[in-house]
Amino acid sequence: MFRKNESIFDKINRYLTKKGHELVMSVFLSDFNNHDIYIRFDYVGKLSVYKIVWVDLKFIDEKHLEDYINQQIVTKYVALQIVDKILEINKESSYKIDPDIKGDRVEMILYRGEEVREFVFNRFLPIDWDFLIDPLALVFSYLPRSMEVFLNEIFAIFDGTKEKYNSLKPVKFDLMSGDDDGIFRSQAILQGTKCYEDDRVEFLEKVDDHYLAIVEGAVQYLVNIKDYGDGYLFLWCNCRSDYYCKHIYATILAIRDKKFKPFYKVVYKGKDETLLDKVMTGKYFLCFGIEGDKLLLITAESMIFKADILVDNKCVFEVIEDDDDYSLSKALDRYK
Numbered sequence: 001m002f003r004k005n006e007s008i009f010d011k012i013n014r015y016l017t018k019k020g021h022e023l024v025m026s027v028f029l030s031d032f033n034n035h036d037i038y039i040r041f042d043y044v045g046k047l048s049v050y051k052i053v054w055v056d057l058k059f060i061d062e063k064h065l066e067d068y069i070n071q072q073i074v075t076k077y078v079a080l081q082i083v084d085k086i087l088e089i090n091k092e093s094s095y096k097i098d099p100d101i102k103g104d105r106v107e108m109i110l111y112r113g114e115e116v117r118e119f120v121f122n123r124f125l126p127i128d129w130d131f132l133i134d135p136l137a138l139v140f141s142y143l144p145r146s147m148e149v150f151l152n153e154i155f156a157i158f159d160g161t162k163e164k165y166n167s168l169k170p171v172k173f174d175l176m177s178g179d180d181d182g183i184f185r186s187q188a189i190l191q192g193t194k195c196y197e198d199d200r201v202e203f204l205e206k207v208d209d210h211y212l213a214i215v216e217g218a219v220q221y222l223v224n225i226k227d228y229g230d231g232y233l234f235l236w237c238n239c240r241s242d243y244y245c246k247h248i249y250a251t252i253l254a255i256r257d258k259k260f261k262p263f264y265k266v267v268y269k270g271k272d273e274t275l276l277d278k279v280m281t282g283k284y285f286l287c288f289g290i291e292g293d294k295l296l297l298i299t300a301e302s303m304i305f306k307a308d309i310l311v312d313n314k315c316v317f318e319v320i321e322d323d324d325d326y327s328l329s330k331a332l333d334r335y336k
């Protein structure tokens with residue numbers, strides 16, 4: 001039968017209903033870490049068992065649903081625990097959406113006979129919704145280990161790790177006049193200001209929709225600030241701090257003061273058919289100096305890459321943009 005405008009959820013539901021599944025609880029992770037994962041806790045009456053069902057909607061062929069729907073029988077003991085926990089919940093449907101969070105939406109629907117309760121939040125389970133911890137944890141214990149990352153993030157407020165997850169995601173923030181206290185710790189603001197005033201933002205350039213910066217600290221840190229649209233920014237630093245760090249803050253101050261310092265640009269001139277050659281031929285790289293016998297480059301993915309300057313005793317890089325003192329060209333001349 002042809003059904004126009006039937007959603008993927010309707011299709012999955014129709015398929016499972018045909019197999020005798022009754023929906024007891026569903027969890028939809030929508031645009032969560034770029035995944036769309038639909039999880040169900042079902043009762044299958046004709047077999048007298050409960051099952052966990054999960055589907056990754058980003059990887060599904062609607063014509064062959066059966067190949068993409070994963071199922072796992074839940075032991076009776078655990079199943080009854082989940083059912084008990086669901087029956088204990090006396091809170092009405094509730095929605096807690098933080099407008100500063102982009103995506104990462106969690107929609108939980110509980111079915112108790114005719115009665116349906118819905119709990120919707122984004123990224124983090126709210127602190128006063130602890131009644132959802134057990135049902136979630138029990139259901140996730142039947143999912144592949146790789147999905148634990150979602151659960152850890154959902155429980156981050158309870159574990160005190162919220163800041164760590166937020167700092168890995170786009171955040172609503174006005175680069176030019178944002179409320180710095182809203183996302184930066186006072187320590188990061190203090191140290192970042194000092195960092196900026198001490199001239200430690202060594203390079204800063206806008207490349208397409210990114211700001212890339214090198215900030216000197218214990219080592220040279222790469223900061224990447226990317227515009228995600230709709231007022232969201234992705235603020236990243238390779239120091240891997242658990243919160244927005246002083247290097248990012250120093251970079252923001254430099255951007256606000258328009259203290260741009262372009263990177264050196266180099267092209268790869270190697271002729272050998274190495275992988276490096278294939279990847280690099282014909283385009284230039286941002287470069288921020290030399291370390292030992294290696295050139296410090298930034299890849300198109302905004303990662304630091306240390307490339308051998310010499311191949312078979314020949315310098316394989318040519319400078320196409322230098323600073324006013326020709327610092328990089330002079331340094332490279334020593335290798336020629």
Ligand SMILES: [Zn+2]
Pocket residue numbers: 221237238239240241245246247248
């Ligand atoms: Zn940092």
